[in-house]
Amino acid sequence: MNARNTLVVLSLALVALIAIACAPAFTPPADAVGTLKVGANEPIHLTWMFVVTGEDGTLGVDSRRGIEIAIDDKGGKLLDRAIKLDGQDSGCNAEGGQAAAAKLAADATVVGVIGSSCSSEMRAGGPALSKAGFTIISPSNTAPDLTDPAKRVAGYFRTAHNDTIQGAVAAQFVLTQLKLKNVATIHDGSPYAEGLANVFAANIEKGGGKVVAKEAVSPTDKEFKPVLTKIAAAKPEMLFYPIFISAGSLITKQAKEVPGVDKIPLMAADGTFSGDFYKGAGTAAVGMYQSSPDFSAFAAGYKTFLDKHQKKYNEKPLSAFHAHAYDAANVIFAAIEKVAVKGPDGALYIGRQALRDAVAATKDFNGITGKLTCDPNGDCGAPVIAVYQVTADNVSKATTPEKPFWAPPK
Amino acid sequence: MQKSLATRFTLTDIFIYILGGSIIALVVVGSIATLATGLYGPRQWIDFTITGLTLGSIYSLIALGYTLVYGILRMINFAHSEVFMSGPLTAYFLADAMGKSGYLDENPVLGISLIFILAIAVSTIVAVLVERIAYRPLRGAPRLVPLITAIGASFFLQYAFRGFFGPNFKVYPEMAILKGALVLGDLKMSYIQILVIVAAMLMMLGLNLFVQYSKTGKAMRAVAEDKETAALMGINVDRIIVTTFMLGGALAGAAGVLYALVYTQVQFTMGFVPGIKAFTAAVLGGIGNIPGAMLGGLFLGVVESLGPTLFLEGLQVPAPYQLRDAVAFVMLVLILIFRPAGILGERLTEKKA
Amino acid sequence: MNPAMLNVTPRAKFAPAIRVGALGGIIIVFMGMIGMLETFSKRQIIFGVLDMGHLIIFVVFYLTAYFALKRPHGQVERSQQGRWHGGVAGLVNAASLVVLAIILTILPAIRNVFVNMTPALLELITFEKGLAVGSILLLIAGAGLGAFVGYYFYRPNPILRELLFTISLVLLIGLLQDLLRVTFQYIPFLSAILFETSGLSLFGAALLFAIILGGFEQWRRRGDGWKARYNALPTPKRKQYSRTLFGFLIAVVLLLPWILGLFFSEILVNVGLFVLMGLGLNIVVGFAGLLDLGYVAFFAIGAYTMGVLTTLSPEIAFHPGLNFWIILPFALVISVFGGIVLGVPVLRIRGDYLAIVTLGFGEIIRLLALSDALKPYFGGSRGIEAIPKPFIGPLELIGPQQMYYLVIIGCLIVAFIALRLKNSRLGRAWMAIREDEDVAQSMGIDLVKTKLLAFGIGASFAGIGGAIFASKLGTIYPHSFNLIISINVLALLIIGGMGNIPGVIIGSLVLVGLPELFREFEDYRLLVYGAVLVIMMLAKPEGLLPEARRAMELEEFRHTDDAVPPEGITGTLKNPGQA
Known part of the structure; x- marks a missing residue:
């Protein structure tokens, strides 16, 4: 070995020694999906994926505000790190969901996604988000199949109620409270309305009732008298139309002008649970029923939440899922606090699988929508649905009823 | 030309007639089966028809705008649906203010007239602006070019109005004077329906008289016939074209207010569906033909209203009203198969290909 | 001063x-x-x-x-x-x-x-x-x-x-x-x-x-x-340079999804799908001059063929769960069939009548897919889920980065076909119809055959696009097949420069790709879109990359003061509404 080689070997050895000496004794937690490293001065990056533009935009903006208030409540910080929140518009359709998911999935700093708004977005975009290792919590996906074990993507959870619950409660109300057997349903060709109408119909038939007419309209229609005339010919005792505000309010109004359905009870669902609906329907809405999350059963925190909302945005919540979004954010915050490990270099290490497991292990979590417990399929929502009756006061002030008219017996 | 096609290509002709024949057969079988169920009495059919006529009257008024412009410029003014939207959406703010202050209840006739005037003014301005900015520089360009411009203008206007007034729908105030209904035995018509049908009929009649007998109307027909010759005869072609757009815009604005009175909701997207339907109606009746647009609109309205029940119920199709637009378009295809130039054919001009 | x-x-x-x-x-x-x-x-x-x-x-x-x-x-x-x-x-x-x-x-x-x-x-x-x-x-x-x-x-x-x-x-x-x-x-x-x-x-x-x-x-x-210095180089050397540059460009195109990452690959795939549709519509509108506003129907037919026949979802009554590669040609055949079924009744309808009838056809297809009546077969509003991704051997085209290659290959094949068609006997027959149907017929062109071929071939390109779209998305909804897609394809064709294949690519990049860079301004997307269409038509009606012939025609229109209005749909000569 000549002198030159010796020198090379020696210097290499020196470098190696220094490297060993400087390397931390710390090993980041091993994780089946991967470990996210949040550098010493970097924020914790949480994202949303909602529809925030277009005609359904209020749905997503409402949810986003829920998250923003949750962050405010944390003082903008988690484990002494700033929380960075941004997100992608997913347009309430499959293509938008997939594009938004691809954009989010391309960012390796993201720890979790709160979203989506519409179930179709999640069906198309969910796989990409899941593959990226994110934990996903939706405040407003209600389609039953998303938490079907055969179809659920890994890491998916939701704080929203499953449609099967709302449909069943509505049917129970009709059968036991109104004591009616012959019902008619209308949906508007949206997956949400069609699913809800079908669950309702199935439950009515299971309870010994009969669905005498099953109709469908288009959400852009304005003239519903023909379809109502047709329904009237089937002589239903009540009409259930779990659709959205614009068409829903017109159906309410026009039903009062069509003999045969002008006197029967009308019932809609949470898609119409909004002040705009009463503006659109006018006095025709008085006395009708609506099923919706039972805000009165929400924990005491909900009142404070509303105050904060009023203060921050100077208006009432725009839609029904702000509280679910607030809870979704808090569930993920709690899980991060549980699993994050601080390295000696000041970086945070978050195991992605560990985070999912921590969310899945959520039990009796005190949310403002109630006590949240995640089941093995990812349903974390506290399923409290009630039926409300619209009063003249609601219509003149364009506000949603506050006290439920009826709630399913426990 | 048509004849030689028919004699030469009998095979396709047979196919077409079989297609048309089977649609007719389905319609007939469906109708008989529906009537046989006995679910619907004359009262229901009258209701269906009146609802259809109300909707159809509005389609007709919008269709006139398409037809007038088409007759003269041979272009589909896709932005017409936004002309229809702009008037009532703007006039909402006036209506709302008058409704809240109680003025509408005190002076209903004057109040409603003011709403009409404002809406008509806005729609007319929008129509003229579109013509001036988007169409006039393209006079003489290949036909796809103004078509694309029209589509662009339509999107632009829709989202501009969304930007102005916000995305949510707005609700016209309820007017005491329009509440209630006229009942004659089985016949029940609400006052609003009567207002819409009568107003539409009057406007169409007026337009027809105007085009037939007034000097400007005659000039319009001359321009429709042949622009160059008309110009040689001393007609100011540009002015006539602007007049045409103004007329179409005014009718659309009026149709918009009628629409807002019946369906109460106005929104930036409200023009899209009625626009497409009115265009269909114009083609149905024979585009460029004023009585044709009227007839097409009324026909389409009635088909939409009673078609799904009459044709599909008997065929055991679930939720037939979901297929309402499909029924309307099938009717369109059916009519064009047998009458390629629409029910009444093109007539604003006698010019043929 | x-x-x-x-x-x-x-x-x-x-x-x-x-x-x-x-x-x-x-x-x-x-x-x-x-x-x-x-x-x-x-x-x-x-x-x-x-x-x-x-x-x-x-x-x-x-x-x-x-x-x-x-x-x-x-x-x-x-x-x-x-x-x-x-x-x-x-x-x-x-x-x-x-x-x-x-x-x-x-x-x-x-x-x-x-x-x-x-x-x-x-x-x-x-x-x-x-x-x-x-x-x-x-x-x-x-x-x-x-x-x-x-x-x-x-x-x-x-x-x-x-x-x-x-x-x-x-x-x-x-x-x-x-x-x-x-x-x-x-x-x-x-x-x-x-x-x-x-x-x-x-x-x-x-x-x-x-x-x-x-x-x-x-x-x-x-x-x-x-x-x-470059110009002074000997020719073989220069050729070598340009060959190297070309090779480099191909390498970039091939590596693009990995350079640009997941999201931009997603956009590129979407752009590619619109290129496929654009090339198809180019045949119908650009070559043959038949104004089709319901082109999305064929996209939907392709997508639903792929969806129904490959899905694993038991909610669809008939779901054989076949392989992507078997269904792809089948989707093509079905959409050609769809094109002909639309084509026959509208053979005698011209110009603007054609526009509204095709628009209606597009709506009918969407409404049927959405309807409760056909829900057992097409899934109604809930669409078709669980459409598997295609495999190439053992390799699953799982994400947009892999899908990209499929789309690129599809575009290349289709572009090649389109190019060959354009200069073929059939292509010239199309253009003759576009210019003047009556004259074309009297010159011995079989109108029925030629028109049906235009509809059929045009439809097949969209059908392939739809089939790829379905397996890319994994789940399809009737709401995805709106009129706006037809309009978008037509617009990108015209913005890009009708009749020209590079124009279609540019048009898709501008109208489909570019807006994705400004996702947060979604609310203004259609406003800007509309404004761009209008401004573009006023300033440069021949499109960004026009076909030489068309540019010439439009140039004429712009520089003659008393131009006689050309009344063919795209072309120069008269051809008002109907026969």
């Missing part, structure tokens, strides 16, 4: 400048009123220094001054007074914003009608400095920029031009930050200094400015020398 000239008739002299300034004012006030400025101001271009809302204001000032100086026939006012004209135009433009600011200040309730005339807008246009100071700043900015433009055209010195180019380029980089961010992700330290959380960092902007300016300067000084 020449005061003698200014004194003559100032009002008449500045009338054009004032008019253009007022027009610019209307545009910028409009953008403020509909909330565009406010929304756009949320995107930072240079962090903490310039946001997109303010950038737009300045760009409008600049353009206003430019147009105030523009004279007919592409000339620009190049005189000393240019400064004054530009300045006046800019000033008037800025003054309209000041008026807006005053209205916002004294009448805040206007917000109840015009929802976007918010206090935030006032803050924005007054630079958060209050009405008085803000207005003065605005006026100074408008007049200053305008005067600068005037001066620049008066004395267009190369250094100033370089500066301007450099600034525009830096701003463009700031605007397209998303795209560059992913490209720079492999050089983390560079992206760390260049970019802030949103926008360029001030330091990054300065750095880019220096680099680009340096580059320009080098090119200005040495560019000619480099060019000369």
